[in-house]
Amino acid sequence: MKYTLEQRLDIGRRIYEGEITRFQAAQEYDISDNTARNYMWLYRDINNLPHKKGGRKNSITKVKSSPSIEVKRPNLEEYESMTKEELIQALVQARITETRLKKGYEVKGDGSVIHYSSKNTR
Numbered sequence: 001m002k003y004t005l006e007q008r009l010d011i012g013r014r015i016y017e018g019e020i021t022r023f024q025a026a027q028e029y030d031i032s033d034n035t036a037r038n039y040m041w042l043y044r045d046i047n048n049l050p051h052k053k054g055g056r057k058n059s060i061t062k063v064k065s066s067p068s069i070e071v072k073r074p075n076l077e078e079y080e081s082m083t084k085e086e087l088i089q090a091l092v093q094a095r096i097t098e099t100r101l102k103k104g105y106e107v108k109g110d111g112s113v114i115h116y117s118s119k120n121t122r
Helices: 005-015 021-029 033-047 076-081 084-103
Strands: 106-107 113-116
Touching: 005 021, 005 033, 021 033
Parallel strands: none
Antiparallel strands: 106 113
């Protein structure tokens, strides 16, 4: 059965807000559970809402523990006040930091101090 965009968004809203599960929506609206999930994603993306935490419950999943490293993140006002060059520099620095964290280390200050994560040391 085809639904209009408004109907899809309403189904997505109900799932996103926890009114019903995607499986209940699938049964109620005669759609697959993956379609119901896609409607929830559509609702979330159109309304610029954050991803929901949680997901499956009672499932056994192995979660990688991330290193406990604090990263300073500027708020929106700080980004808005930056020049184009400052924004580019902030983006480059963020990508460098992300890559280093993926490899398991962080560089402090001028680069002379390196902190390794206990997970990735060999």
